Amino acid sequence: PEKAVAAMARQAPANLEELNSLIRRSEPLVPGATQAVTGEGPEGAAIAFVGEQPGDREDREGRPFVGPAGQLLTAALAEAGIDRNGVYLTNAVKHFKFVQRGKRRIHQSPTAGEIKHYRWWLLTELGFVRPRLVVALGATAALALTGRAVPVLRERGPMAFDGWDGFVTVHPSHLLRLPEEAERRKAQADFVADLRRAAALAR
Numbered sequence: 001p002e003k004a005v006a007a008m009a010r011q012a013p014a015n016l017e018e019l020n021s022l023i024r025r026s027e028p029l030v031p032g033a034t035q036a037v038t039g040e041g042p043e044g045a046a047i048a049f050v051g052e053q054p055g056d057r058e059d060r061e062g063r064p065f066v067g068p069a070g071q072l073l074t075a076a077l078a079e080a081g082i083d084r085n086g087v088y089l090t091n092a093v094k095h096f097k098f099v100q101r102g103k104r105r106i107h108q109s110p111t112a113g114e115i116k117h118y119r120w121w122l123l124t125e126l127g128f129v130r131p132r133l134v135v136a137l138g139a140t141a142a143l144a145l146t147g148r149a150v151p152v153l154r155e156r157g158p159m160a161f162d163g164w165d166g167f168v169t170v171h172p173s174h175l176l177r178l179p180e181e182a183e184r185r186k187a188q189a190d191f192v193a194d195l196r197r198a199a200a201l202a203r
């Protein structure tokens with residue numbers, strides 16, 4: 001990975017478009033993904049949201065946050081008064097990692113080494129987008145942005161990231177996994193409250 005990062009840095013993309021074309025031409029670190037999924041949204045957006053990695057649907061469509069977790073995020077953003085099209089959305093890892101079970105492709109969490117491999121891209125990407133606030137959705141993004149394991153439920157809220165004003169909250173897929181209706185509703189309300197707070201910080 002260190003060699004790969006040095007090789008990428010030598011390619012020195014001049015802008016986001018060049019960076020994204022480098023990312024799209026790269027081989028997935030773990031084989032299997034259909035395509036790399038790059039970030040989406042305007043350069044200069046006030047907030048950049050960083051997720052974990054594309055899921056099954058994102059891998060097929062080539063866009064971030066279009067599957068079930070993405071739809072939940074889009075709805076929560078709307079509830080918090082944030083226009084999805086006005087923010088920047090990306091992932092710490094740009095390729096879907098999964099195991100095949102029959103017809104289903106089951107998501108696998110990226111390892112710390114994989115997160116580190118993709119980190120140069122993420123930081124370079126943020127350097128082009130220049131948001132006022134970077135929001136880490138879940139532990140993978142928080143690890144990518146801080147270099148340490150962050151217990152997100154305990155430490156949710158504003159946090160200094162390497163070079164950025166940051167904010168940590170849960171990943172929307174966490175909300176999908178909660179089995180109990182009441183617990184899920186409470187967690188969704190907390191998530192929307194975090195998004196509102198982040199939006200206020202980015203103003």
Ligand code: URA
Nearest residue numbers: 051052053054064065
């Ligand atoms: N989960 C993520 O972290 N990112 C996506 O793009 C979709 C689901």
